[in-house]
Amino acid sequence: MSVASAKLNPVSPAMPTAEQHGIKEHSDGRFGYVPVQTRSARFKSVNVADFAAVTGREAVWKFSPVARFTDLTAGELDGSVYDYSVTDAPGVTVDWVDRGDPRIGTAGLPEERASANAWTSFERALAITVTGEDEKVLTLTRENLGSAPRAAHTIIEARPFSHATVILQNSGDARITENVEIILGDSANLTVITVQEWNADAVQLASHFATIGRDARLKHIVVSLGGSIVRVNPAVHLAGSGSDTELLGLYFADAGQHLEQQVYVDHIAPHTRSRVTYKGALQGKAARTVWIGDVLIGPGASGTDSYEQNRNLVLSEGTRADSVPNLEIETGDILGAGHASATGRFDDEQLFYLQSRGITEDEARRLVVRGFLSEIVQKLGSKPLEDRLHAAIEAELAVSEGN
Amino acid sequence: MSVLEIKDLHVSVETDQGTTQILRGVNLTINEGEIHAIMGPNGSGKSTLAYTIAGHPKYHVESGTIQLDGEDVLAMTVDARARAGLFLAMQYPVEIPGVSVTNFLRTAKTAIDGTAPPIRTWIKDVRESMSRLRMDKSFAERNVNEGFSGGEKKRNEILQLELLRPKFAVLDETDSGLDVDALKIVSEGVNRAKENTGLGILLITHYTRILRYIKPDFVHVFVNGRIAEQGGPELADRLEDEGYDRYLVDTNVN
Numbered sequence: 001m002s003v004a005s006a007k008l009n010p011v012s013p014a015m016p017t018a019e020q021h022g023i024k025e026h027s028d029g030r031f032g033y034v035p036v037q038t039r040s041a042r043f044k045s046v047n048v049a050d051f052a053a054v055t056g057r058e059a060v061w062k063f064s065p066v067a068r069f070t071d072l073t074a075g076e077l078d079g080s081v082y083d084y085s086v087t088d089a090p091g092v093t094v095d096w097v098d099r100g101d102p103r104i105g106t107a108g109l110p111e112e113r114a115s116a117n118a119w120t121s122f123e124r125a126l127a128i129t130v131t132g133e134d135e136k137v138l139t140l141t142r143e144n145l146g147s148a149p150r151a152a153h154t155i156i157e158a159r160p161f162s163h164a165t166v167i168l169q170n171s172g173d174a175r176i177t178e179n180v181e182i183i184l185g186d187s188a189n190l191t192v193i194t195v196q197e198w199n200a201d202a203v204q205l206a207s208h209f210a211t212i213g214r215d216a217r218l219k220h221i222v223v224s225l226g227g228s229i230v231r232v233n234p235a236v237h238l239a240g241s242g243s244d245t246e247l248l249g250l251y252f253a254d255a256g257q258h259l260e261q262q263v264y265v266d267h268i269a270p271h272t273r274s275r276v277t278y279k280g281a282l283q284g285k286a287a288r289t290v291w292i293g294d295v296l297i298g299p300g301a302s303g304t305d306s307y308e309q310n311r312n313l314v315l316s317e318g319t320r321a322d323s324v325p326n327l328e329i330e331t332g333d334i335l336g337a338g339h340a341s342a343t344g345r346f347d348d349e350q351l352f353y354l355q356s357r358g359i360t361e362d363e364a365r366r367l368v369v370r371g372f373l374s375e376i377v378q379k380l381g382s383k384p385l386e387d388r389l390h391a392a393i394e395a396e397l398a399v400s401e402g403n
Numbered sequence: 404m405s406v407l408e409i410k411d412l413h414v415s416v417e418t419d420q421g422t423t424q425i426l427r428g429v430n431l432t433i434n435e436g437e438i439h440a441i442m443g444p445n446g447s448g449k450s451t452l453a454y455t456i457a458g459h460p461k462y463h464v465e466s467g468t469i470q471l472d473g474e475d476v477l478a479m480t481v482d483a484r485a486r487a488g489l490f491l492a493m494q495y496p497v498e499i500p501g502v503s504v505t506n507f508l509r510t511a512k513t514a515i516d517g518t519a520p521p522i523r524t525w526i527k528d529v530r531e532s533m534s535r536l537r538m539d540k541s542f543a544e545r546n547v548n549e550g551f552s553g554g555e556k557k558r559n560e561i562l563q564l565e566l567l568r569p570k571f572a573v574l575d576e577t578d579s580g581l582d583v584d585a586l587k588i589v590s591e592g593v594n595r596a597k598e599n600t601g602l603g604i605l606l607i608t609h610y611t612r613i614l615r616y617i618k619p620d621f622v623h624v625f626v627n628g629r630i631a632e633q634g635g636p637e638l639a640d641r642l643e644d645e646g647y648d649r650y651l652v653d654t655n656v657n
Binding site: 347348349350352353354355356357358359360361363364367368370371372373374375378 | 457459514
């Protein structure tokens, strides 16, 4: 694995090394230990046994209710193939492939135990292969995953110059830990939208790894509405010069729901651009959301243009939103890098303004929430999906008004 | 004929320093079709009067009444006041991200009328009002007040005034921050609305400039939370020459 990780994340000259400090490893223990600081230097392995049991104190787990999914981090998983349905799209194929498929492991490697457990356990990977320069939309639906703990591995490969939107639509029961590898060839233009509308007790721990070729563009959108615990962590490696990514997220946590996303953008090549915007609403007792946004601008990523932001709208008492933006810059030659995070209640002045135009308070609240979240919905680029999500958000609001 | 009647209105506001008394006994009656200008120095309570009529929760009515055709306005919620026929054009309209002007206008019109406006005439009405206010068509698809310049925000307020057709409108420093061209366009909009619907207007302003374009029937000078003097349009001319110093000296003596 170390070979693969070195390929993905070349060791930064800005990182302190033991040699540089004249330190040698002693037989008496860890005298020469240099703490891991850079995001790209995290330990990676595809073997679950390489990770210690999850305690909840680890950086990647400290916001998560780890006791509620020990079956996924420590238990045996069903790695067999499962039912899915898929719409037709010209130039796009969907097949089960063997673990030996050369694409596996090229977009990223597990950095935590649930991801590694899935990697160790999956029997075959579901590969979505996109070809053809004409734009097309493919929807892959999973709704019969069942409630036994399971592993899955998905590959989405966009061949050079191909153009498509892939919608991963998730509903029904699930207890799943999975990895999704997204591989963009040079100049490919791919949108991946993953929609989580699971049943109320579902648990999903997903790691998405993407690597983007020269001048290619990935738009990645996470929409999490239904499920008990939903954790979708996208890591995007801007490996090709001029590559570009827009990472969007939309989530609405109700009472007792835990919705989490740890976003990582790794600027490796020069002239790369990234935009991260995640927006969430929280309503009801113990509604919980977590957003961590790591951006690493590596030593070779001159001319980087990067911005990340997270906004949370708190609609009732008893909710908690964690928002942690992190930015590491290892080159001075960048166009821009910034981050923003804000979590707040309704703006009373907005409500007053709408009410002063005759709109009732309930309707004014609905307008404000819908407006807040629609910034993301408007960017989905699929009218049927936009309409459906607007309706789903309305339904979330209606449920909470009934409480 | 509609009438808006304010009697002995006392209003306070909570600040970090405690409760501050702002309005100290305001009496004012506005009939349909009349234009009343309220002029006064900064801090005299002009905007407080505007926001109290609209029902902003920050302002507490200690005593006094506001009645619209005999109905108790103070007992109504903010939205009920608007549906009863009151309108406030705000000095600093807020941005509503993600809500388009089109959607907002239709939602407000539906709320005020109780039924959705017939789609064809409504679209035509909106388009015509916008073009008369020299608002580009693209405004309709933009989010309410988001990224609007000061002048664009004011035009958007007057657009709503024209389309929602209230019985009484309070214009809170609608002239502030407008260049002369924008001031003319906005004033024309107000005059047009009055011609079309015969509404009563309470025009709050610090300067006499807007009174060149919107002719008041009555002028009230507001000082220290109450009306210190009232008269016809000639009073505005006198204020233009003399300023507010005369009144401020009087209140200090009190």
